Amino acid sequence: MKTQSLAVRSFSTLGVKCTLDETSLLVPDGTSFEDVERMLEAMKGLRSCTLWWIGDLLLFSERAFGEKYAQLLDAADFEYSTLRNVCYVTTHVAPAVRRKELTFWHHLEVAALPPDDQKKFLEIAVDQKLSAGALRTMIRNKPKDDKPNKAETFELALR
Numbered sequence: 260m261k262t263q264s265l266a267v268r269s270f271s272t273l274g275v276k277c278t279l280d281e282t283s284l285l286v287p288d289g290t291s292f293e294d295v296e297r298m299l300e301a302m303k304g305l306r307s308c309t310l311w312w313i314g315d316l317l318l319f320s321e322r323a324f325g326e327k328y329a330q331l332l333d334a335a336d337f338e339y340s341t342l343r344n345v346c347y348v349t350t351h352v353a354p355a356v357r358r359k360e361l362t363f364w365h366h367l368e369v370a371a372l373p374p375d376d377q378k379k380f381l382e383i384a385v386d387q388k389l390s391a392g393a394l395r396t397m398i399r400n401k402p403k404d405d406k407p408n409k410a411e412t413f414e415l416a417l418r
Contacts, residue, residue, distance in 0.1 A: 303362075310363040314349030317342065352377060358384075364391040368398060 275294050278285040286295070313335065320328040332342055344367060351370040358365070358381045365384055368391055369377040384394045 304359070307361075307363045310345050311349065311357065313337075313342075314345040315354075317346055318349055356381065358382075360385045362391060365389075365394055367391070368395045372398070 275290050275298065276287060277298075286298075317328065317331060317335075320331050332339070335342060337345075345363075348363065348367050348370045352366045353374065356374060356377050361381060361384055365381065366377075369380050372380065380394060380398060383389065383397070389397065
């Protein structure tokens with residue numbers, strides 16, 4: 260698969276006019292530390308968005324193209340384990356549950372939980388500004404009675 264080229268683009272982000280291509284970002288002299296800080300936060304958000312987009316695109320492709328979808332996995336240029344995780348999370352965490360304030364990796368931590376628990380733990384992570392690791396610890400330490408019983412597990416599997 261041929262990679263589409265990103266032409267050199269000038270753009271303004273958060274009030275700073277930058278130039279960007281596949282291998283560089285040119286930031287003009289005189290850009291304030293605060294502007295750079297805001298740009299970095301925006302880029303971190305894009306990194307997480309890209310994983311969602313790749314996962315949703317691969318899931319669509321699997322539904323739409325069946326076995327041909329395997330060709331995309333080869334062309335994606337990611338480790339298979341990364342793509343497996345990305346597809347797992349996008350399959351198990353519905354778009355309506357996803358929280359833009361959190362990283363993709365926060366959502367990986369809740370993906371095995373029932374949707375109501377996903378929402379609950381993601382909300383806690385946002386409110387308490389938890390890292391993905393801290394969220395994982397919180398989930399692992401939740402009381403045993405919070406886990407779904409066999410009937411609930413069966414019902415979730417049927418959905």
